Amino acid sequence: MRTDMTSLAKFFNIDASESMKGITHKNNIIKRNIIAYMALNGECTLSELTRELHISVPTMTKLVQELVDDLIVNDLGKVETPGGRRPNVFGLANSAIYFAGVNVGRDHMTYVVTDLQNNVISERTDDNFELVDRPQCLERICHNIESFITDCGVDREKILGVGVSIVGRVNPETGRSYKYFTSSEESLRDIISSRIGIRVMLENDTRARCYAEYTTGKSKNESNVIYLHMGRGVAIGIVIDGKLYYGKNGFAGEFGHIPFFDNEIICACGKKGCLETEVSGIAIEEKIVHLIKNGVNTRLREMYDRGESIHINDIIAAARNDDNLSIELIEEAGEKVGKAVAFLINTFNPETVIVGGNLAMAGEYLMLPLKSSTNRYSLNLVYKDTKFRISKMTDSANAWGVAMLIRNKIIGL
Numbered sequence: 075m076r077t078d079m080t081s082l083a084k085f086f087n088i089d090a091s092e093s094m095k096g097i098t099h100k101n102n103i104i105k106r107n108i109i110a111y112m113a114l115n116g117e118c119t120l121s122e123l124t125r126e127l128h129i130s131v132p133t134m135t136k137l138v139q140e141l142v143d144d145l146i147v148n149d150l151g152k153v154e155t156p157g158g159r160r161p162n163v164f165g166l167a168n169s170a171i172y173f174a175g176v177n178v179g180r181d182h183m184t185y186v187v188t189d190l191q192n193n194v195i196s197e198r199t200d201d202n203f204e205l206v207d208r209p210q211c212l213e214r215i216c217h218n219i220e221s222f223i224t225d226c227g228v229d230r231e232k233i234l235g236v237g238v239s240i241v242g243r244v245n246p247e248t249g250r251s252y253k254y255f256t257s258s259e260e261s262l263r264d265i266i267s268s269r270i271g272i273r274v275m276l277e278n279d280t281r282a283r284c285y286a287e288y289t290t291g292k293s294k295n296e297s298n299v300i301y302l303h304m305g306r307g308v309a310i311g312i313v314i315d316g317k318l319y320y321g322k323n324g325f326a327g328e329f330g331h332i333p334f335f336d337n338e339i340i341c342a343c344g345k346k347g348c349l350e351t352e353v354s355g356i357a358i359e360e361k362i363v364h365l366i367k368n369g370v371n372t373r374l375r376e377m378y379d380r381g382e383s384i385h386i387n388d389i390i391a392a393a394r395n396d397d398n399l400s401i402e403l404i405e406e407a408g409e410k411v412g413k414a415v416a417f418l419i420n421t422f423n424p425e426t427v428i429v430g431g432n433l434a435m436a437g438e439y440l441m442l443p444l445k446s447s448t449n450r451y452s453l454n455l456v457y458k459d460t461k462f463r464i465s466k467m468t469d470s471a472n473a474w475g476v477a478m479l480i481r482n483k484i485i486g487l
Contacts, residue, residue: 104129105137106486109146109166113190113485117150117165138164146170166190172233173484174226174272175477176219177279177470178240180205180306183215184470185222187233188477190485192289196226197470205241205254212255212262216269223270235273235484237476238266239282241307245324249276275480279472280327284311285318286475287428287465298424301465302329302415304407304440305431306355306386307342312422318479330354334414349414353407355386355432361403362389372399390436401439408440412447419460420452430465437464 107127112118124134141147148167152160168189177184183203187196200218205211219238223230240262242253249263250256258265267274284301292299301311308330312319319326330350331343339357341348351357366378373392374384393400415427433440441464449457465471481487 101133101137104133105141108134108138108141109190110486112147112164112166113481113487117163119161119163121161123164144170168193170232172228173477173481174219174223174233174236175282175473175475175480176222176236176238177282177472177476178205178215178238179203179279179472180241182469183218184473185219185226186470186473186477187226187228188474188481190481192474192478192481194470194474195228198222198226199469207254207256212265216266219266220270223272230272233272235275235480236266236270237275237277237282237473237478237480238263239277239279239472239476241279243325243328244276244278244281246275246277246320247324249274251276273480273484275476275483277476277479278309278324278327280309281311281318281320282475282479283430283465283467283472284313284428284475285479286467286471287311287430288313289475289478290467291428291463296425298422299426299428300418300422300424301428301430302411302418303431304353304355304411304429304433308350308354308411310418313424314422329414329418332414334410349411353411353414358389358403358407358433359384359386362399365399370399373397374400386432387435390432393436393439404433404436404439405443407433408443409447412444413451415444415448416451416457419448419456423456424460426461426463428463428465430467430471434464 104127108123111123111126120131120134120138123138124131138147142149145167147164150163150165152162168191171190172195173188175186175188181204183200185198186194188194203214219236223233240251240254242251244251249261251262255262263274263276280301280303283303287301288299297316299313303309310327310329312327331341331345331348333345333347334349335347335352337347337351339351340346341351362372362374362384363378366372366375373395374388374397377384377388389400389403393404419427429441429444441462445462
């Protein structure tokens with residue numbers, strides 16, 4: 075092997091915009107382009123790389139061989155052709171480089187390690203966690219990430235980046251969260267990176283999951299997608315022309331804070347009448363508690379009488395067991411959010427709307443009124459062009475998505 079892993083990490087973390095000069099810098103950029111091409115297109119020949127990247131045959135041959143020597147690319151031998159010389163085929167060596175993804179949720183943390191082809195190599199969930207805006211919690215987050223990196227079974231030096239997704243407004247360019255751990259002059263990204271000694275990317279949790287949903291579920295003709303997350307809050311991720319849409323400061327997607335209702339209910343954001351005040355998991359929880367207090371019958375009354383908190387997952391489980399009140403509240407949320415989704419599809423005209431989050435587990439109790447309401451309030455031609463599907467991904471999707479995103483950033487996709 076020509077280089078050690080420390081120099082390899084430096085090679086991948088060179089910013090293509092840096093004012094470096096000389097043939098070495100130029101060749102490093104070409105190598106990253108080779109890796110990016112293979113990551114997108116799979117195994118290929120030297121002639122394909124030469125043609126697609128517009129690099130001379132001698133230069134391409136030299137640089138690919140260096141990547142083979144560095145164990146980043148595998149020489150897979152000759153491929154059969156109809157006639158003439160048989161060319162060698164090259165592909166990425168997935169065991170050379172890895173990326174980690176971490177999702178910091180409100181009541182749990184999830185972790186994954188992925189290889190160059192986005193395959194999940196290691197995965198873990200920590201349910202013994204609560205996200206609170208205190209220094210002790212930040213210390214716990216850093217400790218948990220460090221412990222996972224140490225114990226994940228992959229050589230630490232081969233992990234070139236860690237993506238971290240978190241609830242709330244996030245600016246990936248500055249690495250700052252605007253909801254949690256905002257008191258320090260140092261960004262949350264830089265705090266975690268200095269603690270674990272690995273490059274870190276900070277991302278919003280909904281956007282990270284949106285990217286995972288889009289990447290794993292897309293068809294060939296699908297490049298414009300809206301991911302609607304209906305959990306304890308409401309948010310969207312937007313993919314336009316195959317790329318996540320961020321807006322100016324990374325705040326695009328705050329769908330739950332559009333004032334759809336004249337209800338005088340104060341939202342968590344401090345304003346009144348936001349979409350979240352009627353259709354979020356928290357709103358549904360508050361509604362069912364209010365109705366139980368007023369004598370409405372439900373399977374969940376026993377939980378309330380025992381002094382237990384009623385979570386949106388309890389309401390969904392009750393609905394699946396034919397609890398009429400739970401069904402009515404979920405259907406009402408579906409109808410109301412469907413009207414808001416009509417606004418989205420009229421504006422963006424996506425191929426697909428993916429619905430995820432806790433409420434998606436309610437299945438047709440949510441989706442039937444949602445689609446019916448969207449149909450009623452959207453343009454007919456737009457609605458007919460839009461597919462709807464429920465997320466089928468696991469809780470690790472956020473971590474997986476942000477691992478993909480830091481991979482793309484590092485290898486230059």
